[in-house]
Amino acid sequence: MKLKTKQAWTGIMFALPALIGIFVFYLIPYCISLYYAFTLQNRFVGFSNFVTLMKSETFWLSMKNTTIFALTAIPLAMIIPFLIALFLSTFDKHTGFFRSLFLSPLIIPIASVIYVWQIFFTDYGVVNNLLQKLGLEPVSFFKGPWSMVLVVIIFVWKNCAYNIILFSAGLRKIPKDVREYARLEGASDFTVITRIVIPILRPTTFFVFLLTVISSFKIFREVYLLYGMYPDENIYMIQHYMNNNFNNLNYPRLSAASVILSVFIIIIMLVFFLIERRNDQ
């Protein structure tokens, strides 16, 4: 018994620095902002901050754009790497060199390549030059609906790499003979993939999904560097909404938004975790 309490204390001591940091910078202030969310000028106002937030058109615009972005970019950033990883797995020789090459978008800082994107995609840029030569209409990537397309392209380009690595690692765990045996039994490539490969890869896929969701929250960096603080309304994201409210330090509204969004995200993620758990059994 004595040994056990000593062990417990050692464990707590090791966890302490991380716990202090998390409490001081995240948990305690989060509780304070929970308090702010329900007050206005130190008076308890119930849900009225939330109601004001719900009435704000810019909030809904930012929610809409963030959702559109997440629903297109996340699936694309998972399907394309999966296909590339499948393709890589058909090679007999090592493809490690290529996989390192694929990683470069992840390694290279955003700020470094942003100017190349600008040259490529500005109104009179390289891409429109090409489109014009092909006899197509030039497209404005900085205004209007195409700006979202550009943001999705950049996200997929940047985040494919790591997902390829993860999917490849998962594919390597499937013994070659399993796939070959199924094929000998007369299964088509498509059946092998949908019936054998995808089910085996499910835990990997869940992990990839989680990482892609987390990186999709960071797309603001690219959007900010490309379009600045006040972008086109098609790519006005939640982070923009929050930043603009920081400028006038509207704590009640910021806190209300922070609380409601975190509850929303936690619920969505819990649903995914439960689905994954149930499939596991």
Add this chain to the structure above:
Amino acid sequence: MKKRAVITSKYIVLAIIAAIFLLPILYMVMNSFMPTKEITEAYTSSADHYASFHLIPDQFSLEQYYQAFLRRPQFLKLFWNSVLITVPIVLIQCLISIFAAFAFTKFEFPLRDVLFFIFIILLILPSWVTMVPNYMMIQKMGLLDTIWSLILPSAFTAFGVCLLRQSMRYVPDETIEAARMEGCGVFRILFQIVLPQVKGGVASLMILTFIDSWNMVEQVIIYITDKDKYPLSVALSEYAGTDTGIIFACGVIFMIPALLIFLYHSKEFKNARV
């Protein structure tokens, strides 16, 4: 014969995919060796003059690097700002995460699983949610507009603990138990027995944390008002407007530290167990 054709075409497809991933980076590196004049001529675009694809320099020159290193003291200062922010974040994050992951995997203490569950939730929450609480705390501590406002919240994230816990789970408990029987202290167990077995995880953590902090944007524009304290990740985009002629060399210089730390650890990174 047919098989050979298949293999060749597969390699061609592979090369095309690789080219798509590499093009923007290659473009930046090649363009960094163009003289300033060539850059401004190629990319000053207007309605009747589209910018053209210009990969190979007409004239090889180091002018951009010369300008960035020797003629723009401000540039090196901003670069140094990035270093001052990133290095402490990586070091603190790694050390703290190693300790905490060790505690969460190899010890039992009350509320352990509840506390770890909080870490998982924090891992998922985006900066647009956590920044409001962060900001209030930093303001109360009087750290706004100092580099500590960028370092501290990013050094204490849940990411490292979750990642390393994942790799430390593979370290067999028996080896630790055996070492303990031999009278080995906890620190020796951690640094001499556990750490060598989770090198891949630590390397991944270092690379990913380095890249993440080297690219920091959202915190900078909220917490820092003095533009002299900006790291290059934000300041570089302002160069694009004013100093177009040397922007590519600046981009390459900014990329080099990230590239070096990746190459140094790349083997562990690619083989890390997840």
